Amino acid sequence: MSIRFDGQVAIVTGAGGGLGRQHALALAKRGAKVVVNDFGRAAEGQSLTAAEAVVREIEAAGGMAVAHGASVTDEAGVAAMVADTMQRWGRIDILVNNAGILRDKSFAKMDLADFRLVLDVHLMGAVICTHAVWPVMRAQKYGRVVMTTSSSGLYGNFGQSNYGAAKMALVGLMQTLSLEGAKDGIRVNCLAPTAATRMTEGLLPPAVLDRLTPESVTPGLLYLVSQDAPTRAILCAGAGTFERAHVTMTQGVHIGSGPDAAERVAARFDEISDRDGETVPDSGAAQGTNEVGKAMQAG
Structure with a gap:
């Protein structure tokens, strides 16, 4: 079975580098028209933004793509991105909510502004983008949405209370949207990647980073947005290894009430x-x- 996206349109947020860039390149290589979204501005001395550079890569390989610089936290900007995409290509089949930032610090030392900022980008950014494409996907009776979660949210990680809270919130969002989208052919999943990106640079030793390539994660993303994708899955991926995480419930015990x-x-x-x-x-x-x-x- 070959996974292809011919005739489909994908939006990938945070696609100017790292995982998002690799997701965008891979989707385009398999036939998708890709909106490369990234808020990053052109670096000093550079004429292209990060998103525009990725578009050039896609076009050089024979694919179709367009850059869009809206911040995922900007409702008007995201709405304009969706409207532009619909005017250009007439449909949106895939949304990959990948944009994110880090503001790591222990909870005792963390400024609440940094907590809110991380929630705004990861959680509300995904909410805003998904809410913008939801009517389109419902109308066409087809859609694939991926939330980028993390083991820091699923299992915790010292110094990442803000990031972990946002990432676990995305799992809750996915759980409900997968139920609400089912009748309209919309499948919603989570990807929990382990990869060396701009966000993890300097946090891990080189020997580890060499294995944690974005390329080793993207195959999981491609499956999660394919026609035969599951729904309500939490797929973990890193270094070419794939696992599935579950939120489970034990059988429990009836204790009753009373003073004791x-x-x-x-x-x-x-x-x-x-x-x-x-x-x-x-x-x-x-x-x-x-x-x-x-x-x-x-x-």
């Missing part, structure tokens, strides 16, 4: 935490269904 209920929770916490028979709920309603069911069985 807290003590009974404490006494049976290991049993509550037992992962034997844990499930991946179809929706948030599964928690209440399980709880009420056990309560009814207890009489």
Whole structure:
């Protein structure tokens, strides 16, 4: 099975370098027309912005692309990008929410402005871009959306409370949008990459960075936006290795209420935490269904 995107249109945010650039190049190579979005301005002495440089690469390889410099946090700018894309190519099949920044610092030392900024770019940037393309995808009864999450959100990472909070919020956004988009042929997934990019430069030793190439992550992205893509998947990718993460729920224990209920929770916490028979709920309603069911069985 060959994954192709002929006749499709993709928007990739933060595509002026790193993962976004590689995603854009790969989509174009497989036939997609690509909107290369990046807020970065032209470097000193350079005539092209980062996004324009990627467009030149795509065109040189025989592909079709256009650059757009809207910040993902700018609702009007994103709306204009979507309108321009529709006027130029008439449809939007794929949105890759890749744009992001880092403002790492321990929570005790972190300025709240830096917390808000990271949330704005990662979370609200993805919300704004997805909200802008959602009516288009609903109307055409087809869409593929990827949120870029992170192991820092899924599992935590020292010094990244802002980044981790934003990245886990994207998982919650994906979970609900995958349910809401199903009837209109819209599939929504998360990609959790480990790659050496502008954001990770200087954080990892060279021997590790050499393996963590953007090229080793992008195959997972291509599958997640393909015609046969899953939906509600959290795909982890790095160094050519791919894993799948799940938000699970244990079977739980009915404790009941009463004055000593807290003590009974404490006494049976290991049993509550037992992962034997844990499930991946179809929706948030599964928690209440399980709880009420056990309560009814207890009489």
